[in-house]
Amino acid sequence: DGGITQSPKYLFRKEGQNVTLSCEQNLNHDAMYWYRQDPGQGLRLIYYSQIVNDFQKGDIAEGYSVSREKKESFPLTVTSAQKNPTAFYLCATLPGRGVTGELFFGEGSRLTVL
Amino acid sequence: AQSVTQPDIHITVSEGASLELRCNYSYGATPYLFWYVQSPGQGLQLLLKYFSGDTLVQGIKGFEAEFKRSQSSFNLRKPSVHWSDAAEYFCAVGAWSGGYQKVTFGTGTKLQVIP
Numbered sequence: 309d310g311g312i313t314q315s316p317k318y319l320f321r322k323e324g325q326n327v328t329l330s331c332e333q334n335l336n337h338d339a340m341y342w343y344r345q346d347p348g349q350g351l352r353l354i355y356y357s358q359i360v361n362d363f364q365k366g367d368i369a370e371g372y373s374v375s376r377e378k379k380e381s382f383p384l385t386v387t388s389a390q391k392n393p394t395a396f397y398l399c400a401t402l403p404g405r406g407v408t409g410e411l412f413f414g415e416g417s418r419l420t421v422l
Numbered sequence: 423a424q425s426v427t428q429p430d431i432h433i434t435v436s437e438g439a440s441l442e443l444r445c446n447y448s449y450g451a452t453p454y455l456f457w458y459v460q461s462p463g464q465g466l467q468l469l470l471k472y473f474s475g476d477t478l479v480q481g482i483k484g485f486e487a488e489f490k491r492s493q494s495s496f497n498l499r500k501p502s503v504h505w506s507d508a509a510e511y512f513c514a515v516g517a518w519s520g521g522y523q524k525v526t527f528g529t530g531t532k533l534q535v536i537p
Contacts, residue, residue, distance in 0.1 A: 341525075350428075350528055353526070358521065408454055413466045
């Protein structure tokens with residue numbers, strides 16, 4: 309089945325630890341995005357990437373890092389510099405570079421800092 | 423920069439009643455507009471989208487939305503709500519910036535359906 313797989317679904321972290329959230333897609337989509345969702349705040353853009361080895365900061369990139377070494381994969385690392393990392397994280401893709409379209413979403417990963 | 427406002431945080435309707443969820447956007451050129459739905463703990467599913475053409479857009483699950491440029495609005499409607507429509511709904515606007523399509527979301531409207 310074609311789709312977007314996010315893992316893990318639930319993750320608990322102690323303060324001061326870095327964690328990496330995985331996002332893998334087999335849709336052959338070019339663009340990939342990471343959003344953060346908090347209650348009452350909607351979705352806020354963290355990072356996005358349109359091609360391998362290229363990515364751009366979104367609106368709330370501080371305390372996060374990403375890589376795009378393969379077209380299929382766009383992992384997000386939540387570093388210890390992120391002041392309030394407890395949130396629901398969503399990965400999304402867009403079909404084509406330069407093509408207007410709708411985002412396709414994964415099922416999300418919920419990160420809780422203890 | 424684009425922005426989206428969803429003025430209603432929470433709406434309650436009776437099953438079978440009609441529904442309208444409001445969305446206002448801010449963007450200088452012609453926007454690309456979307457409505458998504460999210461069940462608790464899940465990802466977002468596209469209901470419908472507007473890129474150009476007919477301003478009344480039909481989507482899945484019996485939803486429709488109307489683009490009104492003069493009012494900068496893209497309200498979502500459904501003539502008769504079902505209990506399974508209870509979820510959170512997000513309006514979004516897309517725009518091209520520096521070779522990337524950037525999509526900005528509203529804060530969402532949570533829909534409760536009562537029997």
